[in-house]
Amino acid sequence: MRKLINPPQETWQDLVKRPTKNLEELEPGILETFRLVQEQGDEALRQLAQKHDSVTLDNLVATTVEISQAEAQVPVELKEAILQAYSNIQLFHTQQAEPVKKVETMAGVTCWRKSVAIEKVGLYIPGGTAPLFSTLLMLGVPARIAGCKELVLCTPPSKDGNIHPAILYTASLLGVTRVVKAGGAQAVAALAFGTESVPAVHKIFGPGNQYVTVAKQLVSKAGVAIDLPAGPSEVLVIADASANPAFVAADLLSQAEHGADSQVVLLTSSAEVLEKVEQELQAQLEVLPRKEFAAKALSNSLGVVLGSVDEMLAFSNQYAPEHLILSIQNFEEVLDQITNAGSVFLGNYSPESAGDYASGTNHTLPTNGYARAYSGVSLDSFVKKITFQHITPEGLQHIGKTIETMAAAEGLEAHKNAVSIRLKEVNRV
């Protein structure tokens, strides 16, 4: 952990910078994958699974038998945990539904907006070291609340062509329409362009490796929406003397274990807390199974002593962390000072892992400073808000002149005429 004591404010701009990674060199290969999938459909998905992952796939789509067998393979305790998390996520995201409010902006001029589900959505869940059923919950629950008709899940199978039972069980709970055994850029291509087995979707969600990240960027240029631009996961902890160093260290490590490129920042007004947290980090690190990842992430991390809570919040806002933990006294008093963050955890008993799994908030959040302009995934991410308006003949008499004057001033006579021709008829009657 790189340590800094009261770094002057003009140096913060450099301190808050994330390491940039140029992924443009991946683009040609990914575009080639896109071409293959567009030309050969399912056959390309099979070939690429064989080539990259040495998996022979007879069926690209998980069968109902596979899905129903999965349930028996998930331990009861895990099923209960998944159901509890499902319930909390559902409760929190249901509250995000916007009721239709009709607004009469002038007499006879009524406007409203209505949330309408995105019809077809694609959920990408990476394979690799951990079966991320929690991410499937975070995407699938709001998709279901929104009323999306097709939920297409793509996830890479293991070498034997199977998908982890906890993923299949969760998919089944969510009523996922189709579970496709495909990963990487080819999965993104299949979701964007469609194949015989994979329906093309309108928006693609979910994390992934750098190939998936670039593939999502590229299909978003081609008109398919994506959830968020991606980057390595991050946490920033603000701790005063009231913080518990063991808890703070545990939170930093829970971020650091994600991967070597995870971003971990500790801001504290107490040099003593910094020192104790470092001791705790060493002690807790030793017993972690993912110790190597965590150690590497920690070696790139930042521990900063600053003079006051105000300064720490100013630094944090400039950093715009994905996760922000406030381990300070009287955190209620400073909430309005938080301007840039993805999700905020308050006090000593709100660990980030609560939000990662089960408290109800979404864990798909803006990284890499995107929290300055982006929100995390929510129910909003699965709907379009369509505006409607109805104007009565009397309403048009009230608003007509305003429209005519503005259209004429912009030199758009046909816009003006669409009002004038109606007003002429209304006034004649």
Add this chain to the structure above:
Amino acid sequence: MRKLINPPQETWQDLVKRPTKNLEELEPGILETFRLVQEQGDEALRQLAQKHDSVTLDNLVATTVEISQAEAQVPVELKEAILQAYSNIQLFHTQQAEPVKKVETMAGVTCWRKSVAIEKVGLYIPGGTAPLFSTLLMLGVPARIAGCKELVLCTPPSKDGNIHPAILYTASLLGVTRVVKAGGAQAVAALAFGTESVPAVHKIFGPGNQYVTVAKQLVSKAGVAIDLPAGPSEVLVIADASANPAFVAADLLSQAEHGADSQVVLLTSSAEVLEKVEQELQAQLEVLPRKEFAAKALSNSLGVVLGSVDEMLAFSNQYAPEHLILSIQNFEEVLDQITNAGSVFLGNYSPESAGDYASGTNHTLPTNGYARAYSGVSLDSFVKKITFQHITPEGLQHIGKTIETMAAAEGLEAHKNAVSIRLKEVNRV
């Protein structure tokens, strides 16, 4: 207008396609502009204004004198119209504010989200044939309601280095922080990267020509958010026998006059209406100042006779129009069938130009089929929704095991430990 009578449903997929434009060839030139602006700042903006538009700019930023003089140059009638539109847009967008709702998902586990303004936003208003003060209102009013601190307007000046008084007057009403005389890709670069005169912003809004469109795409890859992917403007009108052909023609023309690439579609269940609309189009077209644009757009447009309102709605949903006008009887009964559209205008007295200027809804809307996954600009576009959570020691006792079980099943021991270490302390007390 290309006419089709009851085209079979399998042909719709081709009919709803917009002409694609490959803009990739513009990228190298735009990246070169970015480099110039990043290296030379204001000086690059001056040079490029001289080179591309033959404008010599002493001051890049409009002075307070210029702004205060503008007010006197705007006719009283136009000022009143702008104020009326402002008031309606404000009324409608204020209603979109989301109140904070605290949700206790389990006893002692409280989650909520809060809308927080994007601190710095850039508004791009194109120059060219029309001074689009209406677009400035559509972007500036929600930015103000959201509480954005910096509103930076970029708009190209006329040959004499001035900005249209109606733009300056509107900017002044909105309390725009800075009015910068810059257009094209260089303006987008200045907003994204900052110069001596232009603060870097977190999100860029507004329409523009193909250089601006591509520049916005490119900066969005570099981490600056943008409002919407752009394309030519569109309207789709659904008309039954109750429609007024003169009104329908006026609406189609108000879209067609935007530019030669505007997309105009008429669906009708009545061959007679189609014929009469065509006659009206010819008659009304003759007297339009922007006749050439409109005639060209109409020549690429589509008039389709379909058997029923259900069929017309199905076609429209597949097309996903930016603007949808329902000139049919009993439109109330079919509103739930509309799944893809930007903004919907109901009945014979709700012309699209009402929403373009003054009814209160936003006119920055998804084109090119993006309405399948995107919403138009709204108050939401100017805020991030940050989630918060507070868990009490008792709350952690309720939710702890769920988190531990899920984290362990995903192989993330440090995530589990962040809970266990706290529970151990809670249970000890």
